[in-house]
Amino acid sequence: MMLQESNRIGRIAMLFALADAGETLTTPPPNGWRYCTGKVGSMNSQKIVAAMETAAKSSHIIETDVYRETHALYHAIMEALYGVTRGQVQLGDVLRTVGLRFAIVRGNPYDRKQEGDWLAVALYGTIGAPVRGSEHEAIGLGINHI
Amino acid sequence: MMLQESNRIGRIAMLFALADAGETLTTPPPNGWRYCTGKVGSMNSQKIVAAMETAAKSSHIIETDVYRETHALYHAIMEALYGVTRGQVQLGDVLRTVGLRFAIVRGNPYDRKQEGDWLAVALYGTIGAPVRGSEHEAIGLGINHI
C-alpha cells in the first residue's frame, strides 16, 4: 500500500490550488480521478465550508445523499482550515478575512486497489485584516479516506 | 503594500517544497531573495524544529546571533507545523511520524520597501503510523515578518 509517485493526491490538489488563471498542471491527475476547483472569500468560516461542500456535490466528486461521503469531505475541509488559520479555526471572530482558491481531488493514491478512494482538499490564498493589502498568504491541506 | 504577483513568498516556498529531485521552479525567486531546502524525518517534533533552525542559520537566511530573527523563524515553523499536524502539534506522543521536505524563503513580497523582509516556511511530505506505507501527505505553511 505504497503511495504512488504519480498519484500523490495531496500534491496534485495543492498544485491545482496554487495554479494561476490559465496555468495547467505539467502532470495531470491520473485517469478516472475526479476534481474541481473554485474560489471563496469571506470573514465567515461557515461560508467557506459551505462553498466547498456545494462545489464538491455539484461537481459529483461526492455523492450528495450518502452521508459517509459528506462526513469524509467535512473532516478534510476542517483539516485544511487548520493549516490556513494555524491555531483557532476562526476568522471574523478574531477580525480576519480570507480569500482562497480551493481544489478538491478524489482518487486512490496507493498502489493497491483495496485502499479505495481518498479525498484531498487544498486551500491557497490570503488571510489578514479586513483592509486591502493587510494580508499574507496561507495554505492548508486535508486528506481523508472516503 | 500590495502582494506582488511575482513575489508571492508563500507560493514560492510551497513550490520548492513540492518539487521532486531534479525539478526546478518555472519562475525562480526574485533577485536578492535567500532560500534553502532540506529534508527531515522523525517522530520527535523537537528534531523537526531544530533541523529547520539549523538549516536557516547555516544557509545565512537568518542571522544566528540576532534573536528577533530566530523568533520570527520559530513562529513561522510552528505555524507550518499546525498545517501538518492539524490540531495538536504532536507526533510521537500520539504515535505519528513524519517525513518532510522543507523550504525556507526570505524576501519582501510587497510592493513597498518599508514592508521589509518576510519569511516563509513550507513543509510537504507524509504523516502516519510508524509503519511503512501507513501514511498520507501533509502540508504546512508559516509566514512571518522579520
Next chain:
Amino acid sequence: MMLQESNRIGRIAMLFALADAGETLTTPPPNGWRYCTGKVGSMNSQKIVAAMETAAKSSHIIETDVYRETHALYHAIMEALYGVTRGQVQLGDVLRTVGLRFAIVRGNPYDRKQEGDWLAVALYGTIGAPVRGSEHEAIGLGINHI
C-alpha cells in the same frame, strides 16, 4: 479518598444521558444526590451552555446566587463540550449542529466526607451537518469539584 464503586458520578450522569425515554437506571444515584436531565438542540453553542445553566439552576442543583457554583458548572459544561466537538468548541461557525440529551448530577463520589460535592455534566446526542440524517453520535463528560 477513593472513588466509591456505587458513587461513580460520571458513570451515573452518562447512563442518564444515554437512557431512552421510559428507561430507568438499574442502579439509581445515591440518596441525597441531586440531578436533572434535559434536551437541547442548536447550531449556537451559546444556547447549549445557557440551556444547561438554566436547567441546573431551576432544578436547584446549583445555587443561583453563589458564583463559585456557577463557575464550577461552567467549567464542567465546557469540558463536556470538548468531548462533543473534539478539537474546537464551535458549532455553527463550522457549519455543524447538535441535538443533545444532557444530565447534570451533584454528589460526593469519594469515600471521605471532606471531598465535598462534585458535579458531573454528561452529553449524548448527534452532531452533524444541518441536514436531517447527516449526523453521527457524540458524547462528552465534564467533572468538577463544587
Next chain:
Amino acid sequence: MMLQESNRIGRIAMLFALADAGETLTTPPPNGWRYCTGKVGSMNSQKIVAAMETAAKSSHIIETDVYRETHALYHAIMEALYGVTRGQVQLGDVLRTVGLRFAIVRGNPYDRKQEGDWLAVALYGTIGAPVRGSEHEAIGLGINHI
C-alpha cells in the same frame, strides 16, 4: 440514511465501556457487528493509542494491512482522547495519568446499506495525578466511517 434506533453504534460502544466486570448489555449489538473491549492505563499517550490499535487488529475489527482502516481507527481514537483530555491531548507531559476501559465497535448504524461500516471508539475510566485516589472519571467517544 437515518440512524437506526437499535444500531446506535456510539451508544453501544459507550455502554460496553461503562459495563463493569460481569455486566452484559441489555440490548446486544446487531448481528454481524464486530467489537472488542480492553483495558489500558498509562501516563504515556503513545501507549494508549497503541493498545487500542493492537486490540482492534488482533480482534479482526480492522484489517491490519489496509491503511484506510488503520487511518479510520486512528482518527476515531484521537477524537475519543479529546473527550478524555479536554483541551490538550497530553498526559504525562502535564503530569496526568489515565486508567481506561475501551470498546471498539464496527457496523453500519444507518438504515441504508450504502453508508457502509462505521467505527466507534469509547473510553471510560479515570484521569488524575499519579497518586492513588487523586483522580476523577473521564469519558470519550470517537466515530468515523471506515
Next chain:
Amino acid sequence: MMLQESNRIGRIAMLFALADAGETLTTPPPNGWRYCTGKVGSMNSQKIVAAMETAAKSSHIIETDVYRETHALYHAIMEALYGVTRGQVQLGDVLRTVGLRFAIVRGNPYDRKQEGDWLAVALYGTIGAPVRGSEHEAIGLGINHI
C-alpha cells in the same frame, strides 16, 4: 542580546495594565519608548481586537499603513487573548464576557541595538458570565518583534 533589567517590556506593560486609576509606575518605561493604555468590554472578541488596534494606531505606536507593524501587533494581541481565554479564543460563543484594561508598549528590551523594537500587549480585567459579579480576573501577555 540579554534582556535588560530596566527594559523588561512585558513586565512594564503588565504593570500598566494592573495600575488602578491614579496609580503611576514606580519605574517608568525607558526614554523613547511609546505606549498607550485603554479599556474595552465586550462579549464580542472582534471588538476587543479592534479596540486595541485602533488605540495602537491613534497613539502612533504602530504605523497605520505599514502592514508588517499591523501584523506584529495582531499576533501579540492574539497571544494575550490566549492567556485571557485559556483554551479557546472565544467569548460570546461560549457565553462569556470580558472587561479589560490593556496596555501596549513598544521599545527594545535587549542590550543590543540590532534587536530593534518589540511590542508587548498586556491585558488585565475580568471574565465571566454576562451577569454582574459572576466573574473572576484574567490576564494575558503577548510579545512580538516589530
Next chain:
Amino acid sequence: MMLQESNRIGRIAMLFALADAGETLTTPPPNGWRYCTGKVGSMNSQKIVAAMETAAKSSHIIETDVYRETHALYHAIMEALYGVTRGQVQLGDVLRTVGLRFAIVRGNPYDRKQEGDWLAVALYGTIGAPVRGSEHEAIGLGINHI
C-alpha cells in the same frame, strides 16, 4: 458577590510574581490569606507542574490529602500555563524552555462569605530557545474556586 477592590486575588498573585528580589507589595494580601512564591526553570512541562504542586503543599496552601484541593490547584496551574505557552501547552517538544517565578495565593476575593476560598496561580518569566538570551517574557494567570 462583588470582587472586592482590596481582595483582587489575581492582581495580588501577579504582583508577587512580578516582584524582583527584595521588592515588597505596596498593598499586602488581606489578613488570613495564604500564599507562597517560588522559581522553576525547565524544558519539561511535567517539572513545572510538579514544582508548583509541591510548593503549594509544603506551604500548606492546599491540603495534601484532600483531592478536591489538588484538583482545584491543578486546573489553575494549567490555565496559567496556557498564558505562558499561548496555544499548545508544550515546551521541550517544540524546543522551548522557560524560567519562571510563580506565586500561589488563596483567599476569598468576593464580598460574601459563601463564595469561600479561591486560588490564583501567577507565572512570570521568560520563554525561548534553549540558548541564553534567545527568549522573551511570558505571563500566565489561572484562577479557580477551591
